[in-house]
Amino acid sequence: xxxxxxxxxxxxxxxxxxxxxxxxxxxxxxxxxxxxxxxxxxxxxxxxxxxxxxxxxxxxxxxxxxxxxxxxxxxxxxxxxxxxxxxxxxxxxxxxxxxxxx
Amino acid sequence: xxxxxxxxxxxxxxxxxxxxxxxxxxxxxxxxxxxxxxxxxxxxxxxxxxxxxxxxxxxxxxxxxxxxxxxxxxxxxxxxxxxxxxxxxxxxxxxxxxxxxx
DNA sequence: TCTATAGTTCCATATATATCGAACTATAGA
DNA sequence: TCTATAGTTCGATATATATGGAACTATAGA
Numbered sequence: 001x002x003x004x005x006x007x008x009x010x011x012x013x014x015x016x017x018x019x020x021x022x023x024x025x026x027x028x029x030x031x032x033x034x035x036x037x038x039x040x041x042x043x044x045x046x047x048x049x050x051x052x053x054x055x056x057x058x059x060x061x062x063x064x065x066x067x068x069x070x071x072x073x074x075x076x077x078x079x080x081x082x083x084x085x086x087x088x089x090x091x092x093x094x095x096x097x098x099x100x101x102x
Numbered sequence: 103x104x105x106x107x108x109x110x111x112x113x114x115x116x117x118x119x120x121x122x123x124x125x126x127x128x129x130x131x132x133x134x135x136x137x138x139x140x141x142x143x144x145x146x147x148x149x150x151x152x153x154x155x156x157x158x159x160x161x162x163x164x165x166x167x168x169x170x171x172x173x174x175x176x177x178x179x180x181x182x183x184x185x186x187x188x189x190x191x192x193x194x195x196x197x198x199x200x201x202x203x204x
Numbered sequence: 205t206c207t208a209t210a211g212t213t214c215c216a217t218a219t220a221t222a223t224c225g226a227a228c229t230a231t232a233g234a
Numbered sequence: 235t236c237t238a239t240a241g242t243t244c245g246a247t248a249t250a251t252a253t254g255g256a257a258c259t260a261t262a263g264a
Contacts, residue, residue: 015201016127023125028118042241050224055242074231074240092197099117099191145210152254157212176210176261
């Protein structure tokens with residue numbers, strides 16, 4: 001297991017990568033939950049899905065600069081990189097998090 | 103050929119559909135070009151790609167509420183639905199259009 | 205009515221992405 | 235050192251999406 005994660009520098013991320021990370025129902029769900037919870041472990045967020053699936057989605061979100069994973073003992077704490085995202089893509093996350101269903 | 107298009111009511115569109123429409127390099131390109139041109143025909147925007155491919159992308163963007171197609175004689179004029187999108191998802195398109203490369 | 209142009213639709217194929225079980229790793233605690 | 239827990243990695247399969255050729259349609263203009 002990788003006991004260290006690489007979090008991309010947001011300056012090197014293009015909007016397309018960010019949008020692709022967000023354009024998935026499971027991941028959008030993760031993002032919304034993380035937003036309301038502030039910080040959460042992976043297992044808190046696996047909605048009866050296999051761990052391997054969730055691990056994949058977390059990886060995509062991490063690579064897309066959306067969240068930061070901090071290892072604390074045996075659990076991994078995830079937080080949205082809201083401030084950094086706001087600096088890089090002003091208004092983007094605000095707009096997405098504010099959006100409610102149809 | 104359908105000589106009439108159905109443009110979805112933005113109130114019935116969820117953010118996921120919008121994000122998925124935008125999370126593609128070709129379509130993001132179309133959106134950016136449309137933004138700088140104001141209005142453009144499909145053929146103006148087909149960057150040496152087959153018409154069938156572009157037609158598909160325009161369809162996705164249309165279904166995602168991103169653009170409006172108006173038929174004028176033999177050409178189809180496309181415009182971004184910026185005002186409506188701004189009302190439905192405030193700040194979203196502004197953020198995406200403002201984003202520059204990495 | 206013939207032709208050219210703009211764009212769509214259909215269909216098959218390619219490609220990317222998601223899903224998920226099984227085996228693995230890393231840490232905490234008994 | 236043994237066990238339980240949290241999460242990753244691998245690999246195989248399923249599913250969605252993109253691509254693009256060919257045939258089609260609709261309109262304008264000669």
